[in-house]
Amino acid sequence: xxxxxxxxxxxxxxxxxxxxxxxxxxxxxxxxxxxxxxxxxxxxxxxxxxxxxxxxxxxxxxxxxxxxxxxxxxxxxxxxxxxxxxxxxxxxxxxxxxxxxxxxxxxxxxxxxxxxxxxxxxxxxxxxxxxxxxxxxxxxxxxxxxxxxxxxxxxxxx
Numbered sequence: 001x002x003x004x005x006x007x008x009x010x011x012x013x014x015x016x017x018x019x020x021x022x023x024x025x026x027x028x029x030x031x032x033x034x035x036x037x038x039x040x041x042x043x044x045x046x047x048x049x050x051x052x053x054x055x056x057x058x059x060x061x062x063x064x065x066x067x068x069x070x071x072x073x074x075x076x077x078x079x080x081x082x083x084x085x086x087x088x089x090x091x092x093x094x095x096x097x098x099x100x101x102x103x104x105x106x107x108x109x110x111x112x113x114x115x116x117x118x119x120x121x122x123x124x125x126x127x128x129x130x131x132x133x134x135x136x137x138x139x140x141x142x143x144x145x146x147x148x149x150x151x152x153x154x155x156x157x158x
Contacts, residue, residue: 038076039111039120040128042086045070045077046109047126051094060093063147082149085112089144095124106142 049070053061061067064081071078080086088109095104104125111119118132124142131139 041076042080042111043077043109043120043122043128045074046081046086046088047094047122047128049074049077050088050108051126054093060091060144061088062091064088064149080111081109084149086110087112087146089142090147092124092142092144094126097126099125102140103142106140107136108142108144110136 049067050061052070053066057066064078067078067081077086081088086109089107092106092108094108095101104123104127106124107121108124108126109122111121113119114121114131114133114136116133118136119130121129121131121136121139123129
């Protein structure tokens with residue numbers, strides 16, 4: 001019996017690899033490196049940053065500069081906001097996930113193509129959804145301000 005444990009321990013990595021490569025039921029909802037997975041990651045990371053900042057500072061972030069502390073841990077969402085690939089309605093606090101109020105359904109952030117072509121949005125209750133362009137136009141938006149990222153981070157006079 002004492003020899004079985006070391007042999008089993010030696011086989012564990014092989015078994016883990018075999019199980020990860022084995023076909024399963026259903027499959028992944030988004031293949032690795034798919035645009036959908038990237039878009040969901042952008043919005044999820046933005047939600048995590050906004051929520052964490054709000055908890056730590058007792059106020060919502062006012063612009064992309066406020067989220068700079070997350071550059072290493074959540075680079076995808078922050079990079080998209082800096083480039084303007086994702087639009088955030090700044091100065092609006094998220095609400096408790098799962099809250100039943102109408103404010104939870106207000107759009108807090110969205111992918112830049114969402115207003116024209118449809119796409120991913122992040123609601124104030126930190127849910128990521130995909131909306132058509134018509135659904136986006138009809139959806140309530142949080143009363144925040146949109147930052148002009150072309151000017152963010154640039155010094156005045158230079």
